[in-house]
Amino acid sequence: MVRENTYFIFQGSRVLVRKDSPEISPVTKEWPILEPLAESILPLGKGPENTGYAVGLHSEANPGADFEWIPLRSLVGRVDDESFKLWGKAAQTLHWRKTNRFCGGCGAETVDHPSEQARVCPACSLTWYPRISPCVIVLIIRGEEMLLARSPRFTEGMYSTLAGFVEPGESLEATLHREIAEEVAITITNIRYFGSQPWPFPGQLMLGFIADYAAGEIRIDGVEISDAGWYHFRHLPMIPGVGTIAGRMIRWQVDRLTV
Ligand SMILES: [Zn+2]
Structure with a gap:
């Protein structure tokens, strides 16, 4: 056929x-x-x-x-x-x-790699692969509550989990600790992997984690985060849809507590 x-x-x-x-x-x-x-x-x-x-x-x-x-x-x-x-x-x-039509190293026009999805520079031999940017996204749990926050970019009324880009030299765990400290000034513990989702806007890979609250009072950065708080699983604000990893993590936790 x-x-x-x-x-x-x-x-x-x-x-x-x-x-x-x-x-x-x-x-x-x-x-x-x-x-x-x-x-x-x-x-x-x-x-x-x-x-x-x-x-x-x-x-x-x-x-x-x-x-x-x-x-x-x-x-x-x-x-x-x-x-x-x-x-x-x-x-x-x-x-x-x-x-990637032109080489970022020397400026010459690139050509297709003979066997891989890549562009090659004929002048200086650099290879240019599609770029994927890893991001961590984390649902922080405190008993029957979870930490949800909103960014000024979100739809009105929408709250979600915290997320951030991995920086050069960082482990995923280090990114999580840094982002949480920067955005809401608390500490977390017991980090476990949940799953991942390609996010082509334009080239992120979202790596989802669940973590437990460790210590500290929420203090928002006021720039990336405009509001954040602890929400009981029975009284959640508007959350992202099931098509997003954030929406799945939140629903997964609600289901776990509902049983
Ligand atoms: Zn080049």
Whole structure:
């Protein structure tokens, strides 16, 4: 059986979907209509097994009335995990190619690596792989309460777990201790791994942890965090959806306490 190729189509951070379709899925049989509008077509894997492509359309391309553009971010929680990973991989592949056309070391134009998903500089031999930025995200527990906080960037009324980027030279544990100290001025203990989630905005990998409160009073930094507090699991504020690792960790803890 011939497997159909799938095309994950983007214009910047927006994705192209069929209008009035009950579910969000990449383009398959409509591809011949859209192909002439493509600026870049990049395979998501190497070799004959690859059946998916990341496609960037020209900025002025008009795909017609059967389609509409929606933000990539709006797919979180609306498509299943496996689909979201593919959309995210396509977004990251396009972003990587766009931002690595020239060597960051010497400025020469890069070329495709012969066997890996990478760009190589023919002048100085540097190799440029897609960049992934690790971030830690942590649910802090104190008995039947959990620490939730909001950033000024959040939707009005939304509270979530704390998160931060890993810095060079840090272990994940060191990042957790530093971020928690910086953002809410408390200490944590008994850190355990929960799970991870690719977060293609544009290239984070979220590494989720659960930790216990150790000591200190909450004192927010007032910059990255505009409010934070201890919330009883039966009286939570608005929290992120199940499509996010933060939303899953919070619900996991609620379920554990509800039993
Ligand atoms: Zn170079």
